[in-house]
Amino acid sequence: MIGRTEIKPMLAVEGLKAWYGAAQILYDVRFDVRRGEVVALMGRNGAGKSTTMKALMGLVGRREGRVTFNGRDISRLRPYEIARLGLGFTPEDRRIFVDLTVEENLDIGRQPPRRFADAAPAPEWSPERLYKLFPNLGEMPRRLGGRMSGGEQQMLTVARTLMGNPLLVLFDEPSEGVAPVIVEQMANTIIELKKEGLSILLSEQNVHFARLVSDRVYMLEKGQIRWSGTMAELDANSDVQRAYLTV
Amino acid sequence: MTLNAFLFQALNGLSTASGLFFVAAGLSLIFGVTRIVNIAHGSLYMLGTYIAYSFATTYAGAPGFWGGIIATALIVGMFGALIEVVLLRRIYRAPELFQLLATFALVLVINDATLWFWGPQDLLGPRAPGLRDAIPILGRRLPSYDLFLIGIAPIVLLALHFTLAKTRLGRLVRAATQDREMVGALGVNQAMLFTAVFALGSLLAGLGGALQVAREPANLATDLIVIGDAFVVVVVGGMGSITGAYLAAIIIAEVKALCIALGVVDIAGISVNFTKFTLVAEFLVMAVVLIARPYGLLGKPQGAVRSVAEPEDPIRPAKWPLKILAGLTLAVLLALPLLARDEPYLLVLGIDVLIAVIFATSLHFIAGPGGLHSFGHAAYFGLGAYGAALLVKWLAAPMGLALIAAPIVALFGALLFGWFAVRLSGVYLAMLTLAFAQIVWALVFQWEALTGGSNGVVGVWPPPPFDGATVYFLLTLILAVAAVLLLRRLLFAPFGYAMRAGRDSPLRAEAIGIDVKRVHWLAFAIAGCVCGVAGGLFAFAKGSISPETIGVSRSIDGLVMVLLGGIQTLTGPVVGAVAFTTLQDTVMRQTEYWRALLGGIILLLVLAFPMGIAGAFRMFARRASS
Numbered sequence: 011m012i013g014r015t016e017i018k019p020m021l022a023v024e025g026l027k028a029w030y031g032a033a034q035i036l037y038d039v040r041f042d043v044r045r046g047e048v049v050a051l052m053g054r055n056g057a058g059k060s061t062t063m064k065a066l067m068g069l070v071g072r073r074e075g076r077v078t079f080n081g082r083d084i085s086r087l088r089p090y091e092i093a094r095l096g097l098g099f100t101p102e103d104r105r106i107f108v109d110l111t112v113e114e115n116l117d118i119g120r121q122p123p124r125r126f127a128d129a130a131p132a133p134e135w136s137p138e139r140l141y142k143l144f145p146n147l148g149e150m151p152r153r154l155g156g157r158m159s160g161g162e163q164q165m166l167t168v169a170r171t172l173m174g175n176p177l178l179v180l181f182d183e184p185s186e187g188v189a190p191v192i193v194e195q196m197a198n199t200i201i202e203l204k205k206e207g208l209s210i211l212l213s214e215q216n217v218h219f220a221r222l223v224s225d226r227v228y229m230l231e232k233g234q235i236r237w238s239g240t241m242a243e244l245d246a247n248s249d250v251q252r253a254y255l256t257v
Numbered sequence: 258m259t260l261n262a263f264l265f266q267a268l269n270g271l272s273t274a275s276g277l278f279f280v281a282a283g284l285s286l287i288f289g290v291t292r293i294v295n296i297a298h299g300s301l302y303m304l305g306t307y308i309a310y311s312f313a314t315t316y317a318g319a320p321g322f323w324g325g326i327i328a329t330a331l332i333v334g335m336f337g338a339l340i341e342v343v344l345l346r347r348i349y350r351a352p353e354l355f356q357l358l359a360t361f362a363l364v365l366v367i368n369d370a371t372l373w374f375w376g377p378q379d380l381l382g383p384r385a386p387g388l389r390d391a392i393p394i395l396g397r398r399l400p401s402y403d404l405f406l407i408g409i410a411p412i413v414l415l416a417l418h419f420t421l422a423k424t425r426l427g428r429l430v431r432a433a434t435q436d437r438e439m440v441g442a443l444g445v446n447q448a449m450l451f452t453a454v455f456a457l458g459s460l461l462a463g464l465g466g467a468l469q470v471a472r473e474p475a476n477l478a479t480d481l482i483v484i485g486d487a488f489v490v491v492v493v494g495g496m497g498s499i500t501g502a503y504l505a506a507i508i509i510a511e512v513k514a515l516c517i518a519l520g521v522v523d524i525a526g527i528s529v530n531f532t533k534f535t536l537v538a539e540f541l542v543m544a545v546v547l548i549a550r551p552y553g554l555l556g557k558p559q560g561a562v563r564s565v566a567e568p569e570d571p572i573r574p575a576k577w578p579l580k581i582l583a584g585l586t587l588a589v590l591l592a593l594p595l596l597a598r599d600e601p602y603l604l605v606l607g608i609d610v611l612i613a614v615i616f617a618t619s620l621h622f623i624a625g626p627g628g629l630h631s632f633g634h635a636a637y638f639g640l641g642a643y644g645a646a647l648l649v650k651w652l653a654a655p656m657g658l659a660l661i662a663a664p665i666v667a668l669f670g671a672l673l674f675g676w677f678a679v680r681l682s683g684v685y686l687a688m689l690t691l692a693f694a695q696i697v698w699a700l701v702f703q704w705e706a707l708t709g710g711s712n713g714v715v716g717v718w719p720p721p722p723f724d725g726a727t728v729y730f731l732l733t734l735i736l737a738v739a740a741v742l743l744l745r746r747l748l749f750a751p752f753g754y755a756m757r758a759g760r761d762s763p764l765r766a767e768a769i770g771i772d773v774k775r776v777h778w779l780a781f782a783i784a785g786c787v788c789g790v791a792g793g794l795f796a797f798a799k800g801s802i803s804p805e806t807i808g809v810s811r812s813i814d815g816l817v818m819v820l821l822g823g824i825q826t827l828t829g830p831v832v833g834a835v836a837f838t839t840l841q842d843t844v845m846r847q848t849e850y851w852r853a854l855l856g857g858i859i860l861l862l863v864l865a866f867p868m869g870i871a872g873a874f875r876m877f878a879r880r881a882s883s
Contacts (some may be wrong), residue, residue: 020776067442071617093444107432118432119443198821 018081018127020065020178020209023096026075027153028065028233035061036233039075043178045126048200048210050220050241053230053254059213060102062230064181065209067099068092071112080177081127096124098176102183102213104167108156112147113137115155115166119173125143132177133206140169143199161192168199178209185219197222215255221245229254261395263518268394270514271507272403272472275410276302278506279465280483281490282417282499283458289434289497290454293356293555294343294684297363299484301459304367305333305466306475306485307375313470319386322471330464337459341452347864349451354630358820359863361813365479365856372477373850382470388855402471408731409468413461414503421499425550430454434497481809485695489543492688495556504554509539536699540692547689548677571757572626572827574749578878579828594727604726606842608798611730611737613834615791616811617818619829622744623784624819626753627777628760629679633694636669636674637785639807641792644703646714646802656719658796663793664786670697671785672778679777694812702804713803717796733794740787745827747783756780814841817855821862823869832871 019042028036036058041226043049051059065073077085084092093099107115116137117199141148144165150158155166164184171179184196202211207221214220220227220241227244229237237250244250284298310327340363348356388405392400421427429450433440441447466479490509494501516538519531552558575583589596590607597603616638623629644666645659654662672694678686701708708714724731747753758766759773766773796802814837822833842857845851866873 044573069438069442090444090446093442101439101442105436107435107439109431109435110428112594113427114432117428118440118445121444170443213704 019043019078020080021211022076022078022200023062023066024060026065026077027073028061028070029072030061030070032145033232036065036073038187039230039233039235041228041235041238043209043211045209046204046207047226048204048212048224050224050227051211051213051230052215052217052220052227054215057230057254058233059215059230060182061233063099063101063211064211066180067097077123093174094121096175096177098171098174098179099183100167100171100179100184102186104160104163106155106163106166106170107157110152110155111152112155112158112166113151115170116140116173119170121174123175124177126177130207132175133203133208134175135169135172137173138251140172143172143202144169144238161188161195164188164192165199168196172203176208178211179203181210183213183215185216193219217244217251217255223241265397265399266514266518267396267511268399268407268496269403269508273514274463274506274510275341275406276469277414277483277486277490277510277711278410278503279461279468280487281494281502281506282413283461283465284487285494285497285499285502286417286430287455287458287462288491288684290437291345291349291352291451293349293360294687295455295458296357296360296361296484297340297367297480298458298462298487299482300364300367300464300480301333301337302466302487303371303475303477303479303834304336305329305463305470306473306479307371307380307466308332308463309379309467309470310475311375312600313382314637322386326464326467326470329461329467330400333463333466334456334460334649337462338452338456340459341455344860344864345455346448346451351863351867352824353687354624354816354820354824355863357630357632357684357687358813358816358859361854362859362863364484365852365859368480369850369853369856375475377477379474379476381474383567385471388471400472406472407466410503410506413464414499417499426450428455452679457518458743459827481806486539488688489539489692491553492685493543493546493553495553496684497557498553498555501553501555509542512538512542534705537696540695540699542688543692544677544696547681547692549683551681551685572748572825575827585651587738591731592728601726604730606839608726608730608733608794609842610835610838611733612791612794612798613818613838614737614831615740615794616788616815617822617830617834618741618744618836619784619787619791621819621824621827622748622787623777623815625824625829626748626757626760627780627784629690629777630683630687631678631781631784631812632680632809632816633674633690633692633812634784634788635807635809635811636697637671637788638792638795638811639694639697639701640670640785641667641789642796642802642807643708643714643792644789645793645797646717649709649717650714660790660793660797663796664789667789667792668786671782671788675778675781675785679774679781686733691809691812694809698804698808701807708804711804713801713806714796715801717802719797719799723797729798733798736790736794740790741831744783744787748827752776752779805863817859817862821858821869823872823875825868826871826875829869829871833869 021043023042024040026036026039027034039062051062053059061070064070066077068087075085076083078094079097082095084095107118107204109116124132126132146162147165147169155163158166185193193206197219203210212220212224224241225237226240228235229250231254280298280302284295287293289293299816301526308329309325312328313322315321316325344359348359385402388402391400392404421430429440429445433450437447486509490502490505493508494505513535516531516535521530546553593607594604620631620634623631641663645663648654648659648662674690681689702710718724719729723732755766755771755776759776763773818833818837819830820833821837822829822831845854848854868876
């Protein structure tokens with residue numbers, strides 16, 4: 011089992027480059043995420059973490075390189091096609107539909123159930139199940155997205171992505187700008203999703219948060235991967251932390 | 258006038274409002290989701306009337322009429338979907354200006370196609386089976402079909418509300434109106450959604466047009482009249498708000514009905530004919546609403562549109578090859594009177610071209626580096642032309658004085674209109690500038706005592722020695738060169754940098770101490786002033802000026818020139834003006850279907866050469882040198 015997933019990672023990225031207009035942001039980013047793994051993409055502000063995630067989702071105007079997801083090349087697909095293959099995305103700025111209620115936001119994310127490449131069924135989500143995972147949301151199904159607190163919106167973003175029954179979720183800075191209690195809840199959620207068998211790619215600049223949930227770490231600087239290792243290796247290596255994270 | 262007659266006009270207004278509401282609701286839906294202002298929406302309405310006419314006259318009785326109306330709505334809806342798939346899908350990432358022009362090109366093509374298929378005469382359909390009688394109301398007889406129209410609008414409003422609130426399509430539409438990119442990232446096929454919305458919006462326009470078949474004749478001028486009204490309705494009601502569109506349709510229709518009902522009224526001894534204010538009235542309402550509530554009665558500020566077009570390259574000062582080329586061109590132009598001795602028409606064409614160069618360059622100044630997409634640049638052309646012509650007509654002013662007055666009149670107009678316009682941006686700015694231009698046009702058209710109305714002002718000939726084509730050509734040449742060099746100089750002065758900074762990033766420009774609105778206001782005024790020179794020269798070149806030469810089509814021509822040449826280069830408007838004017842003068846005069854031809858050129862331009870002629874040359878030059 012382990013041997014097979016070692017050969018075919020859930021998400022494999024090779025030579026990913028991306029541009030905003032004439033400005034190149036990513037130079038040759040390469041990494042992989044295996045099935046059931048939580049991987050943290052770390053680096054300072056402006057290192058290219060968010061751009062990497064957007065490029066994976068097809069949301070960057072110009073991108074090059076090879077991205078394989080669940081055995082399929084997705085580097086030339088459009089965002090909706092990528093999402094329909096089971097790649098979920100929770101953006102950093104949440105992008106909740108403010109004129110829609112919680113229920114309606116969830117409905118926008120709804121997709122049919124799907125299976126992994128080996129035909130094992132992926133975890134399936136319904137609003138009821140998500141309300142159990144996020145009890146706050148269950149208390150306000152009719153609340154408009156624009157009338158929720160930052161933390162509630164963060165939960166709704168995650169729940170909305172899960173409605174698509176993804177195989178792998180891209181979490182862009184889930185601990186950014188929310189109260190400590192929400193940060194803790196996000197960590198618990200990620201651990202919960204991992205138990206369900208999902209793979210997770212997390213972008214993060216906070217070592218404490220990454221430590222709570224991640225198996226492995228890639229360190230990004232100026233649009234390139236500079237270091238990679240297990241979470242334990244990063245913990246033991248204060249040089250790397252100082253070089254790529256400390257401001 | 259009695260109260261009853263007044264109320265009767267109000268009822269009449271309500272039945273007009275329903276047709277307006279259908280078009281406006283469709284326009285609003287489409288804009289909300291796709292961010293495209295479909296200028297061809299009035300054309301879809303017009304097609305609706307023509308197709309319904311054909312159904313009603315081909316198949317007699319109720320099935321032909323009522324079945325025809327439903328079939329028409331479906332056909333127009335499918336036609337809309339076709340337009341979306343074939344054309345609009347390719348330009349969602351293009352700059353806003355291109356999208357507006359592309360849909361305007363559709364107006365031209367559809368109009369000529371209609372002319373070709375149905376012919377130029379007005380076609381009045383049969384009266385509605387089952388609703389042929391009239392009902393006595395308020396001492397008069399109101400056709401029961403009008404009552405039916407009054408009733409059907411709220412029904413459609415409720416149906417649309419239900420669709421938006423309770424169906425998945427409606428939820429998707431509302432979500433995509435806010436953030437279509439995120440909707441895509443959640444697995445929704447945007448292309449399908451856009452096509453569906455476009456089809457629905459077109460169906461509404463087709464329905465609105467089809468329902469008119471028993472009320473008004475199908476007419477080739479309907480497209481622009483309806484789209485003008487629909488714009489006003491959508492902007493007044495708020496882009497994207499269906500209820501706002503209904504409210505605004507009623508307000509506009511009632512204001513017009515009020516003007517008609519008032520008729521001629523004596524105010525303080527002066528008799529004022531209010532029926533002549535119908536054209537001005539709706540644009541005044543719109544201007545007032547935009548100034549007081551910039552996003553309309555029930556609208557919200559547009560969310561920042563994500564994933565827009567690629568940022569523009571900065572403009573650069575001319576290099577040696579271009580300067581040499583410009584010098585050579587100037588030398589040829591100076592020698593043109595000698596070269597054209599056997600071809601006197603060449604000089605007349607030359608004057609037209611040079612006037613177009615001034616017009617296009619001044620428009621480019623605000624539309625390109627300024628980022629203010631004015632759809633009403635003809636206003637300042639008109640103010641200049643009429644300013645000069647009226648001075649000659651009423652005060653017998655000499656040409657020199659009239660030509661000095663032209664830019665001054667235009668400057669004051671631009672200062673006034675610009676003050677309001679620069680407070681808006683994007684589509685709203687385009688619509689407000691269009692509204693101002695329509696106000697100028699309507700004033701000129703309807704203030705007969707001063708302007709001569711539709712006859713215009715005649716006998717504005719230049720005195721000797723300017724009455725010969727050669728001398729007048731040289732005068733025009735001097736003024737055109739001066740205008741182009743002045744505007745160019747301004748762009749590379751600190752003022753020009755501030756203007757471009759304000760376009761590219763208003764917030765950052767403000768943060769470094771630039772008063773962006775003020776800079777843009779001044780730029781707008783300068784552009785208007787220079788444009789006034791073109792207007793003045795035009796009046797003397799033609800010897801006359803009439804309302805039709807300062808209408809919407811001149812504003813659009815200007816935009817086509819700018820885009821044809823290339824909006825991202827400074828030589829673009831000059832090249833575009835030359836190419837467009839020559840083309841108009843030669844090819845378009847040869848054919849009855851010049852609209853379709855012009856529309857085809859615009860579409861080709863937008864789809865194949867979005868960088869314009871000068872932009873394409875620059876690209877080739879760069880490739881060759883690298």
